[in-house]
Amino acid sequence: MNEDAARAEAPGPAGRNWAGNLAYRAQQLHEPRSLEELRDVVVREPRLRALGSRHSFTDVADGDALVSLDRMPGDIEVDADAGTVRLPAGTRYGTLAAALHERGWAVHNLASLPHISVAGAVATGTHGSGDRSGTLATAVRGLELVTADGEVVGVGAAQAAGDGAVARQLPDVDLDAAVVGLGALGVVTAVTLAIEPTFDVAQEVYPGVPWDDALADLDAVTGSADSVSLFTDWRSGAIGQVWRKSRVVAGWEPRTSLLGVPRSTVELHPLEDVDPRSTTAQLGVPGPWHERLSHFRMEHTPSHGQELQTEYLVPREHAVDAIGALRRLGPRLAGALLVSEVRTMAGDQQWLSGAYGGPTVGFHFTWRLDVDAVAALLPHVEEALGPFSPRPHWAKLFTVSGAGSPTALRAAYPRFDDFRALAARLDPQGRFHNAFLERHGLVG
Numbered sequence: 001m002n003e004d005a006a007r008a009e010a011p012g013p014a015g016r017n018w019a020g021n022l023a024y025r026a027q028q029l030h031e032p033r034s035l036e037e038l039r040d041v042v043v044r045e046p047r048l049r050a051l052g053s054r055h056s057f058t059d060v061a062d063g064d065a066l067v068s069l070d071r072m073p074g075d076i077e078v079d080a081d082a083g084t085v086r087l088p089a090g091t092r093y094g095t096l097a098a099a100l101h102e103r104g105w106a107v108h109n110l111a112s113l114p115h116i117s118v119a120g121a122v123a124t125g126t127h128g129s130g131d132r133s134g135t136l137a138t139a140v141r142g143l144e145l146v147t148a149d150g151e152v153v154g155v156g157a158a159q160a161a162g163d164g165a166v167a168r169q170l171p172d173v174d175l176d177a178a179v180v181g182l183g184a185l186g187v188v189t190a191v192t193l194a195i196e197p198t199f200d201v202a203q204e205v206y207p208g209v210p211w212d213d214a215l216a217d218l219d220a221v222t223g224s225a226d227s228v229s230l231f232t233d234w235r236s237g238a239i240g241q242v243w244r245k246s247r248v249v250a251g252w253e254p255r256t257s258l259l260g261v262p263r264s265t266v267e268l269h270p271l272e273d274v275d276p277r278s279t280t281a282q283l284g285v286p287g288p289w290h291e292r293l294s295h296f297r298m299e300h301t302p303s304h305g306q307e308l309q310t311e312y313l314v315p316r317e318h319a320v321d322a323i324g325a326l327r328r329l330g331p332r333l334a335g336a337l338l339v340s341e342v343r344t345m346a347g348d349q350q351w352l353s354g355a356y357g358g359p360t361v362g363f364h365f366t367w368r369l370d371v372d373a374v375a376a377l378l379p380h381v382e383e384a385l386g387p388f389s390p391r392p393h394w395a396k397l398f399t400v401s402g403a404g405s406p407t408a409l410r411a412a413y414p415r416f417d418d419f420r421a422l423a424a425r426l427d428p429q430g431r432f433h434n435a436f437l438e439r440h441g442l443v444g
């Protein structure tokens with residue numbers, strides 16, 4: 001299906017996702033204005049899905065009926081003693097970041113864009129980059145959610161709620177089980193995140209770093225800053241751009257070269273034909289964390305805008321071999337690929353996290369908005385990465401016959417069946433089921 005055909009499908013009342021490739025088929029969109037209204041919607045709708053900021057490329061959020069929390073009231077509350085912030089689940093990272101910075105606080109990392117909702121991002125295992133930096137979900141210290149029976153429950157060490165709405169903590173459910181929850185366990189109403197004192201970051205971009213030099217010691221490259229991204233077309237002998245983000249701490253000094261390649265003296269967009277004004281400040285100039293940790297600015301369209309995305313997470317020890325496999329595939333991807341991004345992340349214990357179990361590397365693909373061309377290529381990408389047990393990013397496009405088959409997912413996620421059992425226990429009637437969860441064997 002090409003761009004025009006993808007857009008031709010008529011959406012329900014929730015409209016389309018950010019990319020426009022998905023017309024939400026749900027025939028009901030609820031927008032409750034209070035916790036009571038939300039609880040009422042949950043017990044009334046036999047099939048209901050929570051909708052975040054609509055940035056996923058898959059139908060992970062879609063269902064028979066949707067509930068958006070955009071009209072729910074709530075404040076961003078910092079608990080300085082606990083080092084946490086409690087926020088309404090639908091809050092965008094960009095809104096949260098500005099509020100935290102103003103009060104002298106920060107979160108540990110951001111994704112490439114600040115436009116996404118906190119609940120949707122953590123529910124899908126969204127991440128930034130950094131050898132020592134866990135996914136965004138690893139900052140979660142507590143969740144408050146409305147479960148299938150309409151009860152408001154807490155998981156983890158939720159910051160004391162001003163409204164005292166949480167009826168009880170869920171017994172036998174810990175955060176590792178529930179944070180990357182894909183909307184299958186309930187509607188999250190508030191999230192408590194770990195925070196730290198605000199810090200400055202300097203961002204530098206290096207165009208044209210030879211692959212051979214980088215692969216000679218990849219750990220040195222990805223460990224050379226707090227967050228490193230490699231942008232590549234997989235075909236060239238050089239990495240198109242290396243982005244480095246470094247915390248400005250005692251002893252920090254500006255750097256001007258990477259493996260002998262000089263730092264860019266002009267700001268760059270990862271895509272040659274897109275205006276770099278939409279990107280965050282570069283050139284090694286220190287500034288607030290939230291104006292550097294994401295690649296793109298809140299007030300601009302992130303990335304390309306007319307695109308699809310895919311990403312696979314692979315155990316870090318396979319990084320060099322997986323890069324080799326993708327470079328061999330590069331010529332085949334040429335017509336459909338806008339750019340790829342390689343990022344690293346620290347491992348975690350969250351059951352459905354792409355970084356479960358140990359250090360991880362992510363291979364991201366920004367594709368042209370051509371659904372058919374991407375669908376035809378995905379089996380080849382998954383075959384190339386097959387030897388490395390790729391975990392597909394839940395929010396980005398993947399197949400149901402390869403890396404996204406229930407069999408492959410069960411092999412890639414050691415706690416897959418535990419998650420199924422938890423979802424069945426919390427939601428025995430399947431109120432939060434949808435086609436995505438069923439297709440990939442996550443419920444049922």
Ligand SMILES: Cc1cc2nc3c(=O)[nH]c(=O)nc-3n(C[C@H](O)[C@H](O)[C@H](O)COP(=O)(O)OP(=O)(O)OC[C@H]3O[C@@H](n4cnc5c(N)ncnc54)[C@H](O)[C@@H]3O)c2cc1C
Pocket residue numbers: 018019049050051052053054055056057060061069089090111112113116117118119120121122123124125126127128182183184186187188189302303309393395
């Ligand atoms: C331009 C662009 C750049 C991106 N860059 C990155 C990146 O750098 N790193 C990365 O990892 N990903 C990236 N993504 C993917 C993106 O992070 C996810 O698509 C997004 O975080 C999902 O959040 P959302 O609010 O849009 O959720 P939605 O797409 O609306 O929903 C996603 C899932 O979250 C669930 N959910 C949402 N709200 C709730 C709630 N209140 N309670 C329970 N469940 C809920 C939904 O049910 C659904 O299962 C990018 C996407 C785009 C469009």
